[in-house]
Amino acid sequence: MFRSVARSAAGKHLLRRGYSTESVPDRKVAVLGAAGGIGQPLSLLMKLNPLVSRLALYDIANTPGVAADISHINSRSEVTGYVGEEQLGQALEGCDVVIIPAGVPRKPGMTRDDLFNINAGIVKGLCSAIAKYCPNALVNMISNPVNSTVPIAAEVFKKAGTYDERKLFGVTTLDVVRAKTFYAGKAKVNVADVNVPVVGGHAGITILPLFSQATPTANLPEDEIKALTKRTQDGGTEVVEAKAGKGSATLSMAYAGAIFADACLKGLNGVPDVVECSFVQSTVTELPFFASKVRLGKSGVEEVLGLGPLSEYEKQGLESLKPELKASIEKGINFANKS
Numbered sequence: 001m002f003r004s005v006a007r008s009a010a011g012k013h014l015l016r017r018g019y020s021t022e023s024v025p026d027r028k029v030a031v032l033g034a035a036g037g038i039g040q041p042l043s044l045l046m047k048l049n050p051l052v053s054r055l056a057l058y059d060i061a062n063t064p065g066v067a068a069d070i071s072h073i074n075s076r077s078e079v080t081g082y083v084g085e086e087q088l089g090q091a092l093e094g095c096d097v098v099i100i101p102a103g104v105p106r107k108p109g110m111t112r113d114d115l116f117n118i119n120a121g122i123v124k125g126l127c128s129a130i131a132k133y134c135p136n137a138l139v140n141m142i143s144n145p146v147n148s149t150v151p152i153a154a155e156v157f158k159k160a161g162t163y164d165e166r167k168l169f170g171v172t173t174l175d176v177v178r179a180k181t182f183y184a185g186k187a188k189v190n191v192a193d194v195n196v197p198v199v200g201g202h203a204g205i206t207i208l209p210l211f212s213q214a215t216p217t218a219n220l221p222e223d224e225i226k227a228l229t230k231r232t233q234d235g236g237t238e239v240v241e242a243k244a245g246k247g248s249a250t251l252s253m254a255y256a257g258a259i260f261a262d263a264c265l266k267g268l269n270g271v272p273d274v275v276e277c278s279f280v281q282s283t284v285t286e287l288p289f290f291a292s293k294v295r296l297g298k299s300g301v302e303e304v305l306g307l308g309p310l311s312e313y314e315k316q317g318l319e320s321l322k323p324e325l326k327a328s329i330e331k332g333i334n335f336a337n338k339s
């Protein structure tokens with residue numbers, strides 16, 4: 001275990017940023033897979049988040065170096081690195097939020113579902129440990145295929161008797177980040193002002209951006225909306241191909257993961273009206289899990305928001321995605337229950 005404490009410096013830093021250490025509750029966050037392509041920049045961003053007081057970095061290898069490096073940053077949180085399964089329990093104990101970017105990424109020519117065979121087992125093992133050591137933590141699932149790893153996590157928690165549907169999230173924020181960026185480019189509006197809900201799941205056609213609800217409105221023609229939709233759905237593949245065998249999105253994912261974890265922490269701390277899209281247990285459609293806007297609160301999901309009015313094109317997209325999303329969810333549930 002590797003630890004570095006700089007409490008007094010961190011306290012001053014918080015005060016300089018307008019936070020009082022008394023008014024910000026202690027929050028422990030763990031990153032599982034912290035030494036990976038996403039894990040490292042995500043850990044860095046969580047170290048910069050003043051809502052975090054303890055940051056536990058866990059991986060099966062290489063965490064000591066990452067933790068030592070990040071721990072020298074003069075921000076609030078105390079950083080501890082944990083390496084190997086025997087230290088997983090200590091990493092998780094007392095956690096408020098657990099972020100999981102552990103597992104293998106895609107190479108060109110692969111689908112996210114091609115990662116199932118390796119990542120399903122990794123996620124199952126990590127979730128068993130979460131059930132044991134921090135059953136009340138909010139779980140932010142990044143590992144792919146998210147459409148299956150979230151149902152796997154739910155089944156593991158059910159078996160352990162710890163499942164609380166308000167606390168399990170598939171992280172789909174990168175789809176929202178991409179939709180905002182691509183829309184701003186086409187609509188020629190300030191990207192910082194853009195909002196676009198993205199619903200469904202997190203793979204190919206299951207990613208359904210709702211550009212009809214995008215703000216600021218731009219009245220883009222149908223062919224441009226279709227091109228934007230396709231680019232958002234294929235955003236992950238665009239990066240996988242550009243990286244040409246060296247993995248998938250890591251930096252934009254770290255950014256997206258940090259935004260989502262920050263929203264979870266704000267919700268836990270009682271900040272009102274924190275809304276993000278996420279793949280959660282849902283009754284918005286007939287599918288048991290679905291991504292849509294979610295209001296976050298002191299116990300996690302406070303309210304799963306509906307889809308709002310859809311264009312004809314989006315209605316078709318919604319119907320087309322259901323069979324694939326249903327199959328991916330069932331695949332995850334079956335895996336968790338057979339092994």
Ligand SMILES: NC(=O)C1=CN([C@@H]2O[C@H](COP(=O)(O)OP(=O)(O)OC[C@H]3O[C@@H](n4cnc5c(N)ncnc54)[C@H](O)[C@@H]3O)[C@@H](O)[C@H]2O)C=CC1
Pocket residue numbers: 032033034035036037038039058059060061101102103104105106115119122125126141142143144145146171172173174175202247248249250253
């Ligand atoms: N939800 C989303 O929007 C996105 C999800 N991803 C997914 O995130 C995952 C990670 O991607 P990268 O960071 O690029 O991969 P990477 O291979 O660079 O890093 C993965 C890390 O996980 C660690 N790991 C493996 N087994 C582990 C275990 N049992 N416990 C803890 N750590 C373990 C590895 O040692 C490695 O450090 C992939 O499954 C990828 O498909 C990637 C981008 C976006």
Ligand SMILES: O=C([O-])CC(=O)C(=O)O
Pocket residue numbers: 105106112144174235236237239240248249
């Ligand atoms: O495409 C991938 O394999 C990684 C991912 O989920 C994304 O970038 O959206």
